[in-house]
Amino acid sequence: MAIKRRTFLKLTGLTLLGTAASAAVGNLLTRGEVKAREYTYPPEALTAKRWAMVIDVKKCKEGRDTCYAKCIEACHSIHNVPSIDDKKREIKWIWEDKFEHAFPEQADEHLKELFKDVPFLLLCNQCDNPPCVRVCPTRATFKNKEGIVMMDFHRCIGCRFCMAACPFGARSFNWFDPRPYVKKVNPEYPTRMKGVVEKCLFCYERLAQGKIPACVEACPEKALIFGDLEDENSEVSKILKERVSLRRKAELGTHPSVFYLID
Amino acid sequence: MYNAGKVIFFIIVLIVFFTIPMWLNFGRLEAIPQPELPKEEKKCVESKEYMKAYHMKLLDDWRKRAIRENQYIYIASDGEKYTISLQRTCMKCHTDKEKFCDRCHNFVITHPDCWDCHIAPEVAKKWQ
Numbered sequence: 001m002a003i004k005r006r007t008f009l010k011l012t013g014l015t016l017l018g019t020a021a022s023a024a025v026g027n028l029l030t031r032g033e034v035k036a037r038e039y040t041y042p043p044e045a046l047t048a049k050r051w052a053m054v055i056d057v058k059k060c061k062e063g064r065d066t067c068y069a070k071c072i073e074a075c076h077s078i079h080n081v082p083s084i085d086d087k088k089r090e091i092k093w094i095w096e097d098k099f100e101h102a103f104p105e106q107a108d109e110h111l112k113e114l115f116k117d118v119p120f121l122l123l124c125n126q127c128d129n130p131p132c133v134r135v136c137p138t139r140a141t142f143k144n145k146e147g148i149v150m151m152d153f154h155r156c157i158g159c160r161f162c163m164a165a166c167p168f169g170a171r172s173f174n175w176f177d178p179r180p181y182v183k184k185v186n187p188e189y190p191t192r193m194k195g196v197v198e199k200c201l202f203c204y205e206r207l208a209q210g211k212i213p214a215c216v217e218a219c220p221e222k223a224l225i226f227g228d229l230e231d232e233n234s235e236v237s238k239i240l241k242e243r244v245s246l247r248r249k250a251e252l253g254t255h256p257s258v259f260y261l262i263d
Numbered sequence: 264m265y266n267a268g269k270v271i272f273f274i275i276v277l278i279v280f281f282t283i284p285m286w287l288n289f290g291r292l293e294a295i296p297q298p299e300l301p302k303e304e305k306k307c308v309e310s311k312e313y314m315k316a317y318h319m320k321l322l323d324d325w326r327k328r329a330i331r332e333n334q335y336i337y338i339a340s341d342g343e344k345y346t347i348s349l350q351r352t353c354m355k356c357h358t359d360k361e362k363f364c365d366r367c368h369n370f371v372i373t374h375p376d377c378w379d380c381h382i383a384p385e386v387a388k389k390w391q
Contacts (some may be wrong), residue, residue, distance in 0.1 A: 037338065037340055038337075039337055040338060041335065042334065045335070146333065150331075152326070167387070187350065187384070187391075189350070193376070
């Protein structure tokens with residue numbers, strides 16, 4: 001039996017109407033049962049518009065002989081960072097280097113001499129205009145609304161574009177399973193796996209719990225100062241107004257949020 | 264149909280062959296995985312049925328909200344607040360990954376890679 005055009009159109013219309021009606025009725029029936037599942041911010045969290053760190057290299061130098069780089073030790077033990085001796089495969093979130101390596105463009109003879117024995121603590125600069133974020137194909141790394149360049153390790157595919165883009169060498173790649181190289185584990189924080197890039201995340205997980213970053217807390221000389229760069233009254237803003245500071249490779253326009261006091 | 268007897272016989276043989284796993288496990292209750300639930304805690308973040316069906320989606324949402332939006336607190340449908348963290352919240356009650364997660368996951372042959380990075384409580388204990 002051939003179906004007539006008229007009947008076909010009628011049937012189509014009825015079917016559409018029926019589908020819409022059943023969806024509407026279904027919605028009405030379940031509306032009362034679906035309860036709100038919501039998310040909120042932890043009340044104790046420290047918040048800022050743009051987190052920044054100021055490192056007083058003089059204080060750092062004064063305390064260096066007695067503190068044995070407590071900041072590095074604190075950071076790496078809290079975040080389960082493996083200690084690998086091989087320089088090509090090592091993982092570092094915060095480390096020490098010489099002035100001429102930290103500031104290769106500034107290193108004329110006199111400055112080099114002046115900062116000869118001064119340790120420069122290097123870490124991810126949490127750039128305001130981060131090149132690593134621009135190149136990440138999976139958005140595993142991104143800048144959050146507090147100015148921290150975050151990593152979503154779940155999404156990292158290990159392409160290492162970010163490592164190529166970072167002008168500061170702040171990112172490390174896991175060439176193998178890092179777990180055997182983590183001596184003492186912090187059960188509150190995960191490790192990473194083979195094939196993932198990692199770096200300093202300004203202790204986002206501690207900020208959420210109302211704590212300042214581990215390195216800042218660990219420094220006995222108070223050489224590391226942490227605060228909101230956008231807040232006029234924060235300690236970092238005040239210090240930067242009064243004293244001479246340098247940022248690493250400022251000419252590249254990445255706008256680092258880590259400052260070095262050099263006066 | 265030619266050779267009807269043979270054809271039908273082999274069709275039946277084939278059906279029986281492909282359904283062997285079903286017949287072998289027929290009526291066997293022990294095949295159903297029994298994850299060990301925490302003894303002290305009676306209530307999870309959401310209802311048992313919801314967790315059974317949607318725990319993977321919930322965990323995925325948790326991750327996105329916590330890492331991308333800084334929203335580290337989950338408000339459950341009963342109004343209770345939970346800190347979003349696999350190691351600091353979930354595994355504080357479910358203290359044994361092998362007896363909880365793995366029992367079902369092994370049964371349905373899914374191997375999520377959570378534990379490549381996250382540290383299971385029993386692993387943490389051994390490590391220290």
